[in-house]
Amino acid sequence: MSATTTPLSTTVPDDSGSAQRMRAAVMHGRGDVRIEERPVPTPGSGEVLLRVTRAGICGTDAGEFTHGPSMFPVERAHPVTGHHGPMVIGHEFIGDAVAAGPGAEEFTGRRFASGAGVWCGQCPWCRAGRINLCERYWTAGLSADGGLAGFVTVPATTLVEIPDASHDDAMGLAQPLAVGLHAARRSGAGPGDVVVLVGAGAIGSFILCGLAGSGAERIIALDVDPHRLATAGELGATETHDVSDRDPVALVHELTDGVGASITIEATGRDGSAQRALDTTRRGGRVLFVGLPHAPQPLDLAPTILREVEMTTTLAHVCTQDLPEAVELLRDGRIADLLLGEVIGLDDLVTRGLQPLSAGTAPGKVLVDPWR
Incomplete structure (x- = not known):
């Protein structure tokens, strides 16, 4: 995996008709x-x-x-x-x-x-x-x-x-922040919600920027990288947890007295992440899938159906709404x-x-x- 380079050309287009x-x-x-x-x-x-x-x-x-x-x-x-x-x-x-x-x-x-x-x-x-x-x-x-x-x-x-x-x-x-703002809006997070963000990398961080003004009661960020978790705290996560050697599903249930998250945002796309997100979410809650998996993932949907958990997704951003907000932020x-x-x-x-x-x-x- 390598890059092939050619000499730098910094010509600005003009009206000469010559190829730039x-x-x-x-x-x-x-x-x-x-x-x-x-x-x-x-x-x-x-x-x-x-x-x-x-x-x-x-x-x-x-x-x-x-x-x-x-x-x-x-x-x-x-x-x-x-x-x-x-x-x-x-x-x-x-x-x-x-x-x-x-x-x-x-x-x-x-x-x-x-x-x-x-x-x-x-x-x-x-x-x-x-x-x-x-x-x-x-x-x-x-x-x-x-x-x-x-x-x-x-x-x-x-x-x-x-x-x-x-x-x-x-x-x-601006553009990736607009994507994060759209995802935060799609999550429906609002006052009283316990939001769990799985993955505090680039897109997760931009989603946190949108969640910060949602009024959610708790925003719990999960990741395996201490630096990303520290940044998540600066961006508005009320709690951060390293799950490099912990079961994230068990941790969330422990943190919520066995109830689970009202909203889980899955921002990694890793193998098994979709099922873990569903298992993390309380009855009547919602899962927002953000991270794109590289391969199909099996799901055990019966428990999800019996708990009436909503599943939703997010794509890109609404340019006329999200990009101006991103520029301002x-x-x-x-x-x-x-x-x-x-x-x-x-x-x-x-x-x-x-x-x-x-x-x-x-x-x-x-x-x-x-x-x-």
């Missing part, structure tokens, strides 16, 4: 992400060209790198975008709007975070406000070329302006101070980004500055 080039992280297959020179994309109607200043990587990128490609359309065409073949990855990015297509000219000269997800606005789900479930939904960096590059084009509808005084390092967390830099690990260059993407994230050893949230 940029560097980009391109997935060719399992364990095969190369840093290549690519043409700078041209924005189409309603699209904006961003000069990327920060881009993040997440568990989906690491999973596709290690176990895929299964979601990335490298081996088969994406049903909506039609992309097929090597693809520029990266769906968490911010940047400066340096050019725009027809209908988006007013966006140039400003700084934006992108939600990356694109919706049609016409289907039944879009009309109901659930744009993340659009029947033609696609995501830059997951379904077509994305933002781990010098430049990326995205529809202007995916953009939220970044306040002038905000640092790029903080705002680089990131303005003072506190969340970034707690969650940001390091900012690396494209050349270090594999060795200091994808590989550590796959192994669970990444030192906090890793961002990439494509111009380093």
Whole structure:
């Protein structure tokens, strides 16, 4: 598993008509992400060209790198975008709007975070406000070329302006924080609830940011890493517990006098995690599944049915609702101070980004500055 590099090109598009080039992280297959020179994309109607200043990587990128490609359309065409073949990855990015297509000219000269997800606005789900479930939904960096590059084009509808005084390092967390806020909202957590968060890694931490204002009576974070648990406490968990050598189900029942959690949020996707989440939850409670399993998991549903436990899931974020809130929460830099690990260059993407994230050893949230 290695990265192939080519010389840095930092050319900004101009009106000369000459072909402009940029560097980009391109997935060719399992364990095969190369840093290549690519043409700078041209924005189409309603699209904006961003000069990327920060881009993040997440568990989906690491999973596709290690176990895929299964979601990335490298081996088969994406049903909506039609992309097929090597693809520029990266769906968490911010940047400066340096050019725009027809209908988006007013966006140039400003700084934006992108939600990356694109919706049609016409289907039944879009009309109901659930744009993340659009029947033609696609995501830059997951379904077509994305933002781990010098430049990326995205529809202007995916953009939220970044306040002038905000640092790029903080705002680089906007898209994953939006995902966490949506998950927290989907959990339905509110006053009086005992919420158990299983997994206080990257997505778990962003979910905690959303839970902090829910009014839940107790927020119990479970993990196997002391540093992640310490951060969880800073983010609003009322209790943290290391379950590296303890049965999490038994622990939760002990902590709740045998009743169980009113809401369990499963954010790991590990083998057996779905059943443990159900067993952790009290009668009439709810389980929110966040972490994506890499393989099917067996479930014993009879006890779940007999306790009338609800099962729900969460996907991405509602850009128009969650991304503006994320940008606002990131303005003072506190969340970034707690969650940001390091900012690396494209050349270090594999060795200091994808590989550590796959192994669970990444030192906090890793961002990439494509111009380093």
